[in-house]
Amino acid sequence: MTPSMHRANGLKRSALAVLLTTGVWAVGGCQEEITATLDGDLVPVDAVTVDVTLPFSEFARDLEGWGGYGRPHELSQDIVARSFEGSLDARVLNGFYPYPVYATVKDSTGVFVADSALTFVGGRVVVRFDTISAVHDGPVEIAVGALPREWDYRSVGWDVAVDSVGDRQLWDEAGAGPVIPLGTVIWDPAEGDSAVIEVDSAHIALFADTAAAEAGVRLDVVTEGARLDLAGMTYQLDTRPSVHPDTLVTLFVTNRWRSFIYDPVPDPPAGEIRVGGVPAWRSVFTFEMPDSLYGPTELCEAVGCPLALTGQSLISASLILTSRAPPAAFQPVDSLFMDVRPVLEPSRLPKSPLGSSLLLTGGVLLAPEDFQGEAGAEIEIPLGSYVEGLILEKTDPDLDIPKTLALLSSFEPLSLYFGAFEGPDSPDGPKLRLILTFADEIGIR
Amino acid sequence: MKRAILFALVGLAISSSGLAGQSLFGTQGLGLPAEPLDGRARALGSMGVGLLGPSLSPLDIAAAARIYLPTAQLTLQPQWIDGELNGQSLTTKGTRFPQMSLAYPLLGVGGTAVLHIGTNFDQRWEVETSSDEEVLGSVVPVTDRLASDGGISTFQLGWAQRLGDRLSLGVGVGSRIGSVTRTFTRIVDAGDLATIIPYVTSGEWRYSGLTASLGFQWDPLPQLRLGGSAAWSGTLEAEPRGETEGSSTDFDVPTEFRLGASGILTPRLALHVGFSFADWQDPEGSLDPGTLVGSVKSFGIGMEWACPTVGPRNFPIRLGMKRSDLPFTFEGETPSENVFTGGIGLNLMPPQSGLIGAIDLAFERGTREAASLSESFWRASVTFRVGSF
Numbered sequence A: 001m002t003p004s005m006h007r008a009n010g011l012k013r014s015a016l017a018v019l020l021t022t023g024v025w026a027v028g029g030c031q032e033e034i035t036a037t038l039d040g041d042l043v044p045v046d047a048v049t050v051d052v053t054l055p056f057s058e059f060a061r062d063l064e065g066w067g068g069y070g071r072p073h074e075l076s077q078d079i080v081a082r083s084f085e086g087s088l089d090a091r092v093l094n095g096f097y098p099y100p101v102y103a104t105v106k107d108s109t110g111v112f113v114a115d116s117a118l119t120f121v122g123g124r125v126v127v128r129f130d131t132i133s134a135v136h137d138g139p140v141e142i143a144v145g146a147l148p149r150e151w152d153y154r155s156v157g158w159d160v161a162v163d164s165v166g167d168r169q170l171w172d173e174a175g176a177g178p179v180i181p182l183g184t185v186i187w188d189p190a191e192g193d194s195a196v197i198e199v200d201s202a203h204i205a206l207f208a209d210t211a212a213a214e215a216g217v218r219l220d221v222v223t224e225g226a227r228l229d230l231a232g233m234t235y236q237l238d239t240r241p242s243v244h245p246d247t248l249v250t251l252f253v254t255n256r257w258r259s260f261i262y263d264p265v266p267d268p269p270a271g272e273i274r275v276g277g278v279p280a281w282r283s284v285f286t287f288e289m290p291d292s293l294y295g296p297t298e299l300c301e302a303v304g305c306p307l308a309l310t311g312q313s314l315i316s317a318s319l320i321l322t323s324r325a326p327p328a329a330f331q332p333v334d335s336l337f338m339d340v341r342p343v344l345e346p347s348r349l350p351k352s353p354l355g356s357s358l359l360l361t362g363g364v365l366l367a368p369e370d371f372q373g374e375a376g377a378e379i380e381i382p383l384g385s386y387v388e389g390l391i392l393e394k395t396d397p398d399l400d401i402p403k404t405l406a407l408l409s410s411f412e413p414l415s416l417y418f419g420a421f422e423g424p425d426s427p428d429g430p431k432l433r434l435i436l437t438f439a440d441e442i443g444i445r
Numbered sequence B: 001m002k003r004a005i006l007f008a009l010v011g012l013a014i015s016s017s018g019l020a021g022q023s024l025f026g027t028q029g030l031g032l033p034a035e036p037l038d039g040r041a042r043a044l045g046s047m048g049v050g051l052l053g054p055s056l057s058p059l060d061i062a063a064a065a066r067i068y069l070p071t072a073q074l075t076l077q078p079q080w081i082d083g084e085l086n087g088q089s090l091t092t093k094g095t096r097f098p099q100m101s102l103a104y105p106l107l108g109v110g111g112t113a114v115l116h117i118g119t120n121f122d123q124r125w126e127v128e129t130s131s132d133e134e135v136l137g138s139v140v141p142v143t144d145r146l147a148s149d150g151g152i153s154t155f156q157l158g159w160a161q162r163l164g165d166r167l168s169l170g171v172g173v174g175s176r177i178g179s180v181t182r183t184f185t186r187i188v189d190a191g192d193l194a195t196i197i198p199y200v201t202s203g204e205w206r207y208s209g210l211t212a213s214l215g216f217q218w219d220p221l222p223q224l225r226l227g228g229s230a231a232w233s234g235t236l237e238a239e240p241r242g243e244t245e246g247s248s249t250d251f252d253v254p255t256e257f258r259l260g261a262s263g264i265l266t267p268r269l270a271l272h273v274g275f276s277f278a279d280w281q282d283p284e285g286s287l288d289p290g291t292l293v294g295s296v297k298s299f300g301i302g303m304e305w306a307c308p309t310v311g312p313r314n315f316p317i318r319l320g321m322k323r324s325d326l327p328f329t330f331e332g333e334t335p336s337e338n339v340f341t342g343g344i345g346l347n348l349m350p351p352q353s354g355l356i357g358a359i360d361l362a363f364e365r366g367t368r369e370a371a372s373l374s375e376s377f378w379r380a381s382v383t384f385r386v387g388s389f
Helices: A003-028 A201-207 A210-215 A297-303 A384-393 B002-019 B039-043 B061-066
Strands: A035-037 A047-055 A060-069 A078-084 A088-096 A103-106 A112-115 A118-129 A140-146 A160-164 A167-170 A180-187 A194-199 A217-221 A226-241 A249-253 A255-263 A272-276 A280-287 A314-324 A336-342 A364-366 A378-382 A404-409 A418-422 A431-439 B071-085 B088-106 B111-122 B125-135 B138-163 B167-188 B199-208 B210-221 B224-233 B236-240 B249-251 B256-266 B269-280 B294-305 B317-325 B336-347 B355-370 B373-388
Touching (some): A047 B125, A078 A217, A078 A255, A088 A210, A103 A226, A103 A249, A118 A140, A118 A180, A118 A217, A140 A194, A201 A210, A217 A226, A272 A336, A280 A418, A314 A384, A336 A378, A364 A378, A431 B167, A431 B199, B039 B317, B039 B336, B039 B355, B138 B210
Parallel strands (some): A035 B125, A272 A404
Antiparallel strands (some): A060 A280, A118 A194, A140 A180, A140 A217, A272 A280, A272 A418, A314 A378, A314 A418, A336 A364, A336 A404, B071 B088, B088 B111, B111 B138, B125 B138, B167 B199, B167 B210, B199 B236, B224 B256, B236 B249, B294 B317, B317 B336, B336 B355, B355 B373
């Protein structure tokens, strides 16, 4: 390489280094910081913000309650209760698969073998309760009885064992009775979360019958005023394997199905909005947004009336519900999530498909305190985008916004308890609260 | 290759308005004047005309006549502004691309074709005010924000012709380009009272209008250069775009005159002075007469010392100062801008290399004042210039 070529390369390298350094430094200033927060009159745009509250009759119609969504067996916890809050009785029904036909045990050589010559010498039903949600102070008496007949876990109720199309079979005695008593036990929540009801050999033999096993047992609480959430139930059998008669082996009978029944079933909602429960309730109504607003006086004084509603001026739209207390036995003991979803085919209610949630969060959190005592809590359900769509639809024929909405529990069914709200006939009935902002037209001068 | 450079420059021009910095003086009239000067002119406090040596500037279209290599030039301009309004302080920063140019000499006819894209007015600013308003029966804080994003630039094609060894003339025609979007936002902070989204309304306008310019460069003596230009502007039209309502708005932009002179004091030291004038009147336009200051004058002076050298390359050092009137009043007073300037030229390629590779750096420390608003700022200009056969 000649000296001149060395010089040329050196020049290129130094030029590149200078260019890069300078470019990085200059572009480093590209980050914008441009907002100046200032008091004074530097924003030459006059704006006013007003809020308007519309009663139900001015923005919606046709409130209806629909029930029957979901079944008790879909809940993660089952309930037993006896005269809870003076009214609620609930019992758990649990069916089993047939007994195990073999046990895996080690023989005399230490090899695991399947022993099918089993002799069942004892058994027990073990129930586990949710001690936190249990509603009773002190020990409660638990009873277990064998159900005398088949039942359908999907349709079973307080009065009916089977309630499917073309097949309706009543219990001989309301409340899934009568049962063959297996035993009772006093369960003290302070001593643990489980209770054990021993099953004698006669009843063990009874459940050896496949039909009897499928019918299973009924779990009941005997103590008045108690309500317990069942977290789990197992039926355990003690057996002596033929290869080791001196050894006791415990086998588990697999649960086949479980559900719970309760009484009384709440009356259908009349003049109220109801969400939740099992089977779950939904409340459906149809939006009918006004084109213009004619009041209140404050609005007219601020921006003039009649005031045509526009999507641009709408900065908040919320459905305001006022909570009311459900019957004591059905008052929420934990949080509820309420959702709002469009009803896509209102004519097919109660079986209409629903659209996606209108709530970004998937549901409004409802605290149990909102439904206790005097209730009367105002619940805000933000529907800004939806209401804006309704307003825009009036001038944009391409938009087709479903007008009928369903208020429902975000998870159906979620619980035995449900939330209730004042209906349209109440002074505290549903309201639509709009917050509007109006500003001068933006100019270039 | 040349097509790629052209497309890249046009692309930068389109995006340049979004990168502009802001001054609160830009809230008035057509915005803050933003001269399309390169780093050398900035460092010398120049008006952009009458500089020694060849230069590529939309303000001195005749100067390109002495460019003998196809040349591209780009200027970046970061700036940092501290201000005070009625005792309230503010800080902003940002970068813009005030000038992009291409020159293509046609040696056979003794002239150079030029393409310039340069900024004229910076309209990027954003202000907020806070207040209280009664919403849902409670007094809640409300923030109003008005943001302006955009600016006015000029796309210009021109020709610079050498007439002998001492005189050059230039002529250019062009069009205003650019747009501005103004967005008003109100944020109501109702806390837990309600779920509220910001209120937003905006308008967008696109600028258009014809421009033309004439310029000369004359060396009456070997040690003296004179330059001048006149930039005429037809009606500047702002046409609503998209869903923006209203009709077009017209603005009268005055003809701007620039004069500059450079003299060689010693073989390595040169003196430069410049002056510009425009009479801002808008009798039939849409500017509020109350915001127009009338005659707008600017003058600057600077020196260039070409002593530092490394081998065949030199690194001239420049110092200067400049005073400029701004054309739009602030709270009824005429604002002015005073800057002290300095900079250095990095001529990375030796003259005999047949290449141009240069960077001009300029630093300006300045102030703007009118009524209750004062700003001090640092402004840097970096010009990259490359040229090759």
